[in-house]
């Protein structure tokens with residue numbers, strides 16, 4: 001009996017050992033990259049998100065512990081442009097296989113904008129790049145990665161179709177306070193993103209800023225003044241008081257907070273609902 005139990009324990013350990021070892025170790029920079037990796041990889045990957053929830057990705061710098069974790073990984077997936085720390089990491093870890101998921105997608109009206117994941121169309125291209133990288137790093141599971149990717153691309157295509165309905169609406173102006181992260185989305189669906197230049201997400205709004213925003217809201221008869229979860233809603237609330245417009249969230253989905261932890265798809269559906277309310281006749 002004891003021999004049998006030992007044998008059983010050994011078999012279980014070997015199965016467990018092989019299964020954990022088989023998982024691809026992935027480090028993903030920001031929330032949307034981690035989300036895409038988790039969805040494409042499923043149980044076959046172990047994804048470490050570098051920028052913690054609730055942290056502003058534009059200001060993030062990896063700690064020595066984070067850098068050590070990156071060195072343990074088999075793949076580093078990052079968006080590009082927004083992660084100012086990546087180049088120094090790649091220089092110190094020349095053998096680390098890395099994927100810049102936003103590469104060649106940043107250009108918009110002659111300028112570069114890192115927030116490509118906010119566009120469902122561009123997100124599909126990022127997901128495809130990540131899928132190809134996982135298949136290259138772990139060809140034995142090509143079938144599983146391909147199946148996960150196909151399913152997710154179908155979900156993103158459906159999301160794209162729902163956003164595309166916005167184009168038929170006559171009023172398509174919206175105002176986002178903190179930082180203009182929606183240019184790619186606005187371009188894809190022919191929306192007009194109104195912003196007041198020079199507004200810093202963190203700085204106290206000046207009286208001049210306030211006036212400019214109030215004038216923009218009133219001139220365009222906007223119902224909502226959108227703000228994002230990782231920055232102060234102060235300006236939006238002040239303007240709401242002055243104009244009667246409502247302060248509401250439009251999420252650039254570059255990072256989630258503990259209170260607003262949801263999937264990329266769910267957050268985008270909330271963004272779509274917010275824009276539909278603004279554009280409603």
Ligand SMILES: [Zn+2]
Pocket residue numbers: 058115179181252254
């Ligand atoms: Zn941003």
